[in-house]
Every structure is written in structure tokens, then in C-alpha cells.
Amino acid sequence: MNDALLPGPLVDDAWLAARLDDPRLVVLDATALLPSPRHDGDHRSGSGHDRWAERHIPGSRHADLTGDLSDHAAPYHFAVPAPEALAAALRRLGVHDGTEVVAYDSGGGIWAARLWWMLRSISVRAAVLDGGLEAWEAAGRPVATGETEPAPEVPGVPEAPMVNTLTPVPLPHAWATLAEVDAVRRGERPGTLVCALPTPGFDGSAPTRYSRRGHIPGSRSLPGRGLLDDAGRFLPRDELAARVGAVLDESASPVVLYCGGGISAAGAALALTLLGRADITLYDGSLEEWSADPELPLVQQG
Known part of the structure; x- marks a missing residue:
């Protein structure tokens, strides 16, 4: 637009x-x-x-x-x-x-x-x-404290929607389901599984919030925090491309990102988007959902 x-x-x-x-x-x-x-x-x-x-x-x-x-x-x-x-x-x-x-x-x-x-x-x-x-x-920018006034509602109609509308237009393939991820894992659906957890979470050497440790078989490791510098900003483009390129090339498509709960994976999704990739989907349930089913495999390397 x-x-x-x-x-x-x-x-x-x-x-x-x-x-x-x-x-x-x-x-x-x-x-x-x-x-x-x-x-x-x-x-x-x-x-x-x-x-x-x-x-x-x-x-x-x-x-x-x-x-x-x-x-x-x-x-x-x-x-x-x-x-x-x-x-x-x-x-x-x-x-x-x-x-x-x-x-x-x-x-x-x-x-x-x-x-x-x-x-x-x-x-x-x-x-x-x-x-x-x-x-x-x-940068010395101003900060505020306290509450912010809520957005206005339709006058006189407490339960009415907001004055302005927001029309959701869902993008296809933004989110992956457990069944779709399992199909990728089995080789029945195209895609490359990428785990955005830190290395100890990926290899299972650190405690997890979830019921079992490890990563989904066949996954590649791309820690989301490793795509930022010490100040929390994204790495310069060349450095970011090198970091991502060590794990993914253009043939690894589409990219199915996950982590523990779909949070760090979103940071990796932003990094890939900055590099011009559009073949990205995010597994919302991530390892919290996956690990809850004892029939689904996890790999530990720690």
C-alpha cells in the first residue's frame, strides 16, 4: 500500500x-x-x-x-x-x-x-x-509511568464493539498444527523443522518447562537469542545472513519454526523475514504441546 x-x-x-x-x-x-x-x-x-x-x-x-x-x-x-x-x-x-x-x-x-x-x-x-x-x-528517549486511558467504546453501549473495526484477514500457512509438524517429521510433507531454543534446550542438557526434554527428530538448531547482539538488537544483515546460512539454505523450504512455546520461534521468524524469506510457518504449540504426548518422539543429545 x-x-x-x-x-x-x-x-x-x-x-x-x-x-x-x-x-x-x-x-x-x-x-x-x-x-x-x-x-x-x-x-x-x-x-x-x-x-x-x-x-x-x-x-x-x-x-x-x-x-x-x-x-x-x-x-x-x-x-x-x-x-x-x-x-x-x-x-x-x-x-x-x-x-x-x-x-x-x-x-x-x-x-x-x-x-x-x-x-x-x-x-x-x-x-x-x-x-x-x-x-x-x-537513546535518552522519554518514558512514562502509570496507566493509559483505554481505547473508546461506542457511547452508551457498554458491550458494543469498538467504534473502529478491525477486519482480520488470516494469512495461509502462518501457523502449523501438531499434525502438520508430525507429517514433516515423517517426511510426508515438505518442510524443514527448525528449533529456536538455546542449545541446552535443543540438546536436552538443561531443565525444561515441559514434560520431556529434547527436540523433534530431524530438527535443525537456530537459537533465537543468537540472532541478536549484546544490546538486544538484531545482528547486521551480513552477520545475520551468515548465522542463518550456516543452518538453512534456500533448499530448506518451507521453514517450520518452533521452540518451547512459540515465543523464541517468532524472533527467528522475524530474523528470516528481515533476510527476505517468506516461506515461514510457526508451530504454535511447540514443545509444550509435542512433549505432552508420550507417543511423539524427542531426541536428546546432552
């Missing part, structure tokens, strides 16, 4: 600061809490709302990936809601047809990438703030 505001899937703090007051732009903080597991099966997670309320980019709202932006009827955490339910939750945050979104977080970028992929999956134009809140503050 010719009048698009966002230059691509990644923006820096200078770009955002210059457009923070643009009414077409919605800024969402996607921070959530996910402590490292102390032992196998230790799944603790929580909302990042209080952290957002303490310090956030002025005018931003908190997008709660543990609340309205998760399908709580699913058998795993952080499940993406159905398109209409996702659109309804986003409308309550001020996102509507004609707006574009910049997502950020204060947790290393993976939460913002997760929200970006969710938005992308229903055709909402979105980008991630490179380096997140840390980069914003390091």
Missing part, C-alpha cells in the same frame, strides 16, 4: 520517536514474564502489565500475551486466539483498520516478535522496535 507508514518489519528508536504522535500508529508493549525453569515441568509465567506500568514508551498500551491475547481453552500456554477473537482483543487496544503497530518489550525482543507474528498472521501491518525499551532509554 502506497501510504504505508512502516518501512518494514523492524524500526529503530529514532524512527519511532519522530512518529510517536502519529494517529495512524499504535504502540504496544508485549512484555510478559517467563522465568527460567528450576526443574523439568516448572512452567511459571505471568503478565508484564506491572512492569509496563512502571516504565513504558509514552502513549503505549500493554498487550497482555497471558490475557486476552491468548486462547485459554488451548492445552498449552500462549496459544494464539482465533482470528476474530484476536481482532477483538486488538480493537480494545486501539488497533483498527488503517492503523499500524509498533511492538516492543523489555524482555529481549522475543515478546514483541511474538506479537508481531500474531498481528502479521491476520494481515495487520506491524513492526518490532529493535532493541526494545532498553534501546529507547539508552
Whole structure:
């Protein structure tokens, strides 16, 4: 679209600061809490709302990936809601047809990438703030505290939808199901499985939040955190291409990304998108869903 505001899937703090007051732009903080597991099966997670309320980019709202932006009827955490339910939750945050979104977080970028992929999956134009809140503050940009006024509802109709509509247009192949991933694993469906967990999570040498350790057989390892520099920004393009190219080439298509819960995998999806790849799908249930079925194999190398 010719009048698009966002230059691509990644923006820096200078770009955002210059457009923070643009009414077409919605800024969402996607921070959530996910402590490292102390032992196998230790799944603790929580909302990042209080952290957002303490310090956030002025005018931003908190997008709660543990609340309205998760399908709580699913058998795993952080499940993406159905398109209409996702659109309804986003409308309550001020996102509507004609707006574009910049997502950020204060947790290393993976939460913002997760929200970006969710938005992308229903055709909402979105980008991630490179380096997140840390980069914003390091540049001396202003921060705000406290709550933000909610987006307006239809006057006099408390249960009505928002004044502005948001029409979800689901993209095909944005999400992979367990059955589709298993078909790839069996060689019955084209695709290359890529695990975005850190190496100890991939090889099974570290405790996991889930019932069993390891990775899906046939998977390649591409740790999502390894695609960022020490400041939490994406590596320069040449370095990023080299890091990805050591694991994937153009023949490895389509790429089916997963991790423990579909979060780090979204960061890897953003990295691949920055490199121009469009043959990406994300396994939403990831290892939390896969490991829950004892009949499904996992490989440990630790």
C-alpha cells in the first residue's frame, strides 16, 4: 500500500520517536514474564502489565500475551486466539483498520516478535522496535509511568464493539498444527523443522518447562537469542545472513519454526523475514504441546 507508514518489519528508536504522535500508529508493549525453569515441568509465567506500568514508551498500551491475547481453552500456554477473537482483543487496544503497530518489550525482543507474528498472521501491518525499551532509554528517549486511558467504546453501549473495526484477514500457512509438524517429521510433507531454543534446550542438557526434554527428530538448531547482539538488537544483515546460512539454505523450504512455546520461534521468524524469506510457518504449540504426548518422539543429545 502506497501510504504505508512502516518501512518494514523492524524500526529503530529514532524512527519511532519522530512518529510517536502519529494517529495512524499504535504502540504496544508485549512484555510478559517467563522465568527460567528450576526443574523439568516448572512452567511459571505471568503478565508484564506491572512492569509496563512502571516504565513504558509514552502513549503505549500493554498487550497482555497471558490475557486476552491468548486462547485459554488451548492445552498449552500462549496459544494464539482465533482470528476474530484476536481482532477483538486488538480493537480494545486501539488497533483498527488503517492503523499500524509498533511492538516492543523489555524482555529481549522475543515478546514483541511474538506479537508481531500474531498481528502479521491476520494481515495487520506491524513492526518490532529493535532493541526494545532498553534501546529507547539508552537513546535518552522519554518514558512514562502509570496507566493509559483505554481505547473508546461506542457511547452508551457498554458491550458494543469498538467504534473502529478491525477486519482480520488470516494469512495461509502462518501457523502449523501438531499434525502438520508430525507429517514433516515423517517426511510426508515438505518442510524443514527448525528449533529456536538455546542449545541446552535443543540438546536436552538443561531443565525444561515441559514434560520431556529434547527436540523433534530431524530438527535443525537456530537459537533465537543468537540472532541478536549484546544490546538486544538484531545482528547486521551480513552477520545475520551468515548465522542463518550456516543452518538453512534456500533448499530448506518451507521453514517450520518452533521452540518451547512459540515465543523464541517468532524472533527467528522475524530474523528470516528481515533476510527476505517468506516461506515461514510457526508451530504454535511447540514443545509444550509435542512433549505432552508420550507417543511423539524427542531426541536428546546432552
